[in-house]
Amino acid sequence: MWSNVFTVTMKYKHIWIPCVVLLVFLSPYYILGQDTHIRLHDNMDSNIVWYKLLSESNLLFSLDGRLPNVINGLPRDALPSSLDAMVWLYIMFKPFTAYVINQTIMRFVAFYGMYKLLNAHFLKGGTGTKWLSAGVALCFALLPFWPSGALSIAGLPLALHLFLTIRKLGKETPKRIWVLLLVMPFHSSFILTFIFFLGGIGLLWLWDWYRTRRFNGLFFTAIAAMTSIFLVKNYLLVHSILFNEEHIPHRNEFNLGHKDLKGVYDLFIHDFLNAHTHDWTFHRTIILPTILVALAVGFTKKFIPYHMLLAVAVNVLLSAFYAIWYWEGLRVLKDQFMLLNTFNFARVHFLSPLFWYLGFGIALGIIWKHVKLGKVFVWILIIYQTVILFQTGEEFKYEKTATPTFNEFYSSSLFADIEKYIGEEQSEYRVVSVGLHPAIAQYNGFYTLDTYNVSFPLVYKHQFREVIASELEESPVLENYFDTWGSRLYMYVSDLGKHYFFTKKSDEKLEQLDINTEALKELGGSYVFSALPIENHKEIDLVFERTFENEKSPLKIYLYRIE
Incomplete structure (x- = not known):
């Protein structure tokens, strides 16, 4: 028996070693409990309380009720729907326990998703692929994801893996892929990231159709299925848009975006190099230079790393769109079309962590394969990035900034x-x-x-x-x-x-x-x-x-x- 355990342990050590690191990373929540320092902005000051109040109310399944605790009656559609998994975590557990469970889910899903994405689609077949994929996946899983986003960002690699698998295997796609595809929407946000992600996957489907002249019905079905589930989950939003004409939200008076061209350029550079408070990537010190080195290696060896370049190009476009959204020149359109004023299309930049770490994995694969002593350099880079990200853990970070504990x-x-x-x-x-x-x-x-x-x-x-x-x-x-x-x-x-x-x-x-x-x-x-x-x-x-x-x-x- 013990020999079998040892054999399995050694076979999957590339998985359990990163998982042990993740458990150490998460340990402050379990050791310190409510004396843990956690994020205040858009977290303790808002989302945690929203979930708590809703879980304690009798409005969970209401369509047009009002929460009396807030502003003499906060409309029900201002809070998450009854199909949101986060709400049920707060119903079943005390707020801090629910918070910790969500943090744990995010980290391990992020690791699994990025590992599968790299190992199955972008680094497949290379020497040391599993270890390399696991190392990059660990880095991605250590990112300071916005807690209330749940799998909105942390789950993007898994979602991309699911769609690419269905796109490739068609009828041969394992059932577990479909199950994961249909479950993910309940613990992630459509309006935060997946509306943009699914739009991008839709463009990929259209490109395939144009390129091959073949209608990939199962791939299209996957896109439609996930979109439909998101719409069902967000039935309160759909109901408020279609039927709740009496409730005019304060968002109708949003008047954002008055930057001149210099301000837009500065915002673009800042976002491209540093990212945003809700999607920190910490790519400037290690990841961006690594990608540049891999590009130089490609030119030297006379090949073009198309997938890596595509990942970087997407991030350039994401940062550019984010910055342009706040350009004063767009006020003409925003003033004419209410949707452009009330919905923040700049959130598309929340997709950037997926592409930075995808590009990082591909770049490390190039260095691993084509550079002398490349394996040594790769592990140094992964360990260095891991150390950087380990320090972004909530207890490590916020204890130093005098942020209060829970x-x-x-x-x-x-x-x-x-x-x-x-x-x-x-x-x-x-x-x-x-x-x-x-x-x-x-x-x-x-x-x-x-x-x-x-x-x-x-x-x-x-x-x-x-x-x-x-x-x-x-x-x-x-x-x-x-x-x-x-x-x-x-x-x-x-x-x-x-x-x-x-x-x-x-x-x-x-x-x-x-x-x-x-x-x-x-x-x-x-x-x-x-x-x-x-x-x-x-x-x-x-x-x-x-x-x-x-x-x-x-x-x-x-x-x-x-x-």
Whole structure:
């Protein structure tokens, strides 16, 4: 028995060794638990709370209900559908446990997908293919994927492998390929990446049809099947577009994209060399030079690495399109066609990690095969890239930047004290937060008039603007930020700018907060949670109640009642 175990272990050591590295990478979540430092932006300040609130509501299968915890009734279609696997993770587990399970799924699917993609389609037949594919796959799996994106980016290599397999094998395609193809949509986002990915696969199908004059029915069926499942999964979005005419979302007033040509060029260069906060690739130090070396090797050996060049060319186009989308010249089209204003087509750049690491794998294959001591160089490059990416793990990265841990950010024990002090049912009053993300209060069960959501009624945005109008007027940056985008429906303070998390270590004071408490009362506001003392609270009809702090929380909350 043990000899068989040893034999299998040695046979698949190119798989289990990277998997052990991934487990070590993930270990802080399991060891530290909720004391782990994790991403705040577009994560703790939003998505985690959205899933939590939805999982605790009775609106999971509702079409047109409203979540009362947020802005006096957040429309149901502003939240994920009941067919989203992430929602069910939050239903079955506590928020942090669901978060960790999702992180684990992302990493191992990313590894498996990139390994299969390289080994089966681009490095097949070469010496050391399995080890090389596994090394690049490990690098890809260590990327700091946007957590709430689930498999939207991490699953792209697997999706490409599935489609290329169906394209190649046709009727001989194993059933497991079809099963994976039909399951993936439930744990990934159509509007974030797959609308663009499926568009690209559709173009590949059209190219095949033009080139071979043969209609590949199964390949077309695969594309149509995945697209159909995405549409079914996003039935709330489809329903809101087709039938919900009463709900005019705040996105209708988006007014983004005012860069001149120099700004567009700078954005293109920055994205091509550094990527975006939601799809960091860390390709500048190792991957890009490796691709250039492989290109030089190809010219020296008199062959052209077409697939590698195609991967780089795609990334050039992705960065270019991303930058051009914010060019002021496109305002003419955006002002004429609402879809161009409300849907962010610049998200196409989220496909770039797939092509950078695909290009990296092909480049390493060229060096491995055609360069003296190439195998040594390849492993040095893979190990170096692995070390770079290992440091991007959430605990390693955010512990150094003083980002709060999961427990510290939500400070549940502190807000439980506030709830107890107020002494009423949380549904009986409404609160807003100053110097704090509204998500903190929402996580702790409070009903908030402020929020951060991707969609909410435009009429409510206008009503809420009356509360903060004077503060916006004092800061052109905040005014532009709110009026042209506005998804962060926050209690903006001109003196604080875009800073929304102040701890008890801060010595800031709000000497002249200029908010319209009458407008706040009209919305139903009763209390203000402030991370900073409001010196002029009496002048704006706020009654100071008391401060709250404890050893477990980095926050000090000043509680004010609206008189």
